[in-house]
Amino acid sequence: MxxxxxxxxxxxxxxxxxxxxxxxxxxxxxxxxxxxxxxxxxxxxxxxxxxxxxxxxxxxxxxxxxxxEVDFRRRAGAFRDAFAGFDVFYAGKAFLCSQVARWVEEEGLHLDVCTAGELAVAERAGFPMERVGFHGNNKSDAELRTALELQVGRIVVDSFQEIERLERLTAQTGRQARVMVRVTAGVEAHTHEYIATAHEDQKFGFSISSGDALAAVRQVQDAAGLELLGLHSHIGSQIFDSSGFEVAARRVLALQQQVSEELGVQLPEMDLGGGFGIAYTTQDDPSDPAQLATEMRKIVDDECRARGLEVPRLSIEPGRAIVGxxxxxxxxxxxxxxxxxxxxxxxxxxxxxxxxxxxxxxxxxxxxxxxxxxxxxxxxxxxxxxxxxxxxxxxxxxxxxxxxxxxxxxxxxxxxxxxxxxxxxxxxxxxxxxxxxxxxxxxxxxxxxxxxxxxxxxxxxxxxxxx
Incomplete structure (x- = not known):
């Protein structure tokens, strides 16, 4: 308060x-x-x-x-190496300019954008569009059309209206959209209220507990022109341990199992989001990328084994932890x-x-x-x-x-x-x-x-x- x-x-x-x-x-x-x-x-x-x-x-x-520059590249490389086998998306919202986009590409990372402006910077920098993910809770027709024309690697859908909009635009453009469904896992990240994004009462994603997430997956699966890649979960920002990710991963993989059983679909990918914290003052004690990678791999491997699921290809989205x-x-x-x-x-x-x-x-x-x-x-x-x-x-x-x-x-x-x-x-x-x-x-x-x-x-x- x-x-x-x-x-x-x-x-x-x-x-x-x-x-x-x-x-x-x-x-x-x-x-x-x-x-x-x-x-x-x-x-x-x-x-x-x-x-x-x-x-x-x-x-x-x-x-x-x-x-x-040396520090930026070292941190980008540390995430790339620690999370080998993952797709590491640099979250452009943290800070993006043409030069940074080029560094991100040169260090072998993907790029996450959430507006037409950020996408324009990526295009100007010559960033490979197949390595771009397009986020956002209220993408316009114009933004989605541009993403389709540029053939971005994936679009993270955030509402039923967006799924309908994207289906209509794929029909008009003749392009196919590779889609992830953003879900809210009901996890209270230990962070500021305004940057905690996985609890139920906020604007992002489809709620797992209400059934909206499963309905969204079904809608994407049934939509012509949309290829369903998997589920996306982001629990917040400035997070210092993996406990929140563990709870979120369990709930998202439970949904993944439900999708497999009810729709007969094995989703090939899963995004665990970002939000990894940094030290602003001496009271902060962030985890290093290697520790995070070990813990997050184990969380997913153990849960998939328990549920009889194939381990999906995983991705994360560090931004602050690289550029901060x-x-x-x-x-x-x-x-x-x-x-x-x-x-x-x-x-x-x-x-x-x-x-x-x-x-x-x-x-x-x-x-x-x-x-x-x-x-x-x-x-x-x-x-x-x-x-x-x-x-x-x-x-x-x-x-x-x-x-x-x-x-x-x-x-x-x-x-x-x-x-x-x-x-x-x-x-x-x-x-x-x-x-x-x-x-x-x-x-x-x-x-x-x-x-x-x-x-x-x-x-x-x-x-x-x-x-």
Whole structure:
């Protein structure tokens, strides 16, 4: 339950920070598990991909998303290797651009998209369409027609109306659609309410318990032009263990057995979804891909053996777990303000040149992040600080609580790790603030993969009333 109708930021909170946040022995030192593979400090200056962020900001400006190519590829490869025999779909919704799509292809992964825009990026990048999956709970006629014309590898259907729509479009286009049916298994993932997607009361998929899932399978099976591949289940995001997947797999495979017995169909594929968590702060302890793969294989193998089913070809959809840790966001400090609260406590607000327009997750999900002084070393004692943005909202908070040097000052650079997933994808132009650039770094070199928006870009969409 929210403490205040306007959001958590308006509620009375402690200025001592959360219980899990410990005073650092050295405020200049990075916590390795929060940062990308190549991140390190040299004389207090944060380097990523062999490049000092002070130099990157001097050339490309601030704020900026800094994308570590080596880290992205290593994480993609770790999932590919650990889940050998699976189809690993990179979830493009986490972050997608043409360059990332090419990396995904080069690392041997598939690509999951959920809108015409994401599909257009895949097409522009030359991504093999047979390795593309098309998601979404409300695909339009135009989107489905495009997917059919491009011959995407699979379409994940989400409603009875979509099945009817797809059958009509296959007849019109003469194309066949390879289809998976998204089901909701009634599993409560241990995550935020808004990103838990397998419980019954939400917009995605067909309920297994109500019988809708079986009815949807039957409808697809009977539809001309639709090839039924299997069942798809996704239980949520930022999940740290396999227990939720185990419950979901049992329920989905029970449906698979029912399909086999009642329809006489052995479904060849099954998708277990994604949602694998990452470490945003020291309180997070995610599983590595090898551990996840071992546990998920065993879950499916054991359940299929118990039910007398052939083990289907499995697929997963990591997004955040690949791109999330590969990006940090660098900001420039503009003001530092110590605010005296009731009882004599003091809250130190460090304001930067970005905010909720480039990272909405803190305001939207009450998400926790970390940060570090990125432009110099400091001998000042640690000071519990709140990193905030420049927007006209009390909830415009990037990092709720973190220790920064007590001498942090205007002109300093501060970097926030773990911002690769959903930060740029969900970015906005609130207060008419242009969105930051995404700058890929590797071996001491930087290149822009998504350019910074300008005020001219914003005005280009604003129709001049004098025209």
């Amino acid at each position: 929210r403490a205040h109708e306007a959001g958590w930021a308006h509620a009375a909170v402690s200025v001592r920070g959360p219980a899990w946040l410990r005073d650092p022995a050295d405020v200049n030192v990075l916590v390795p598990q929060l940062w990308s593979t190549t991140a390190r400090k040299v004389d207090g200056v944060l380097h990523v991909g062999g490049l000092a962020l002070t130099d990157l900001v001097a050339e490309h400006g601030s704020p900026a998303y800094v994308l570590d 840790p590969a990006v940090c966001t660098v900001y420039e400090v503009g003001t530092v303000k110590a605010v005296e609260l009731d009882g004599g406590a003091v809250r130190t607000y460090v304001s930067v040149d970005g905010g909720m327009s480039d990272n909405i997750r803190t305001a939207l999900y009450d998400a926790d992040y970390s940060c570090t002084l990125a432009s110099r070393a400091s001998e000042a004692p640690p000071l519990l600080s709140r990193l905030v943005g420049k927007h006209c909202e009390a909830g415009d908070i990037v990092v709720k609580d973190e220790f920064l040097p007590g001498d942090v000052a205007p002109g300093d650079l501060v970097a926030v790790p773990g911002t690769g997933a959903y930060c740029r994808s969900m970015a906005s132009n609130y207060n008419h603030v242009p969105r930051p650039a995404v700058v890929a770094v590797r071996d001491g070199r930087a290149r822009v993969v998504v350019r910074r928006e300008t005020v001219q870009d914003l005005l280009a969409l604003d129709v001049d009333p004098t025209d």
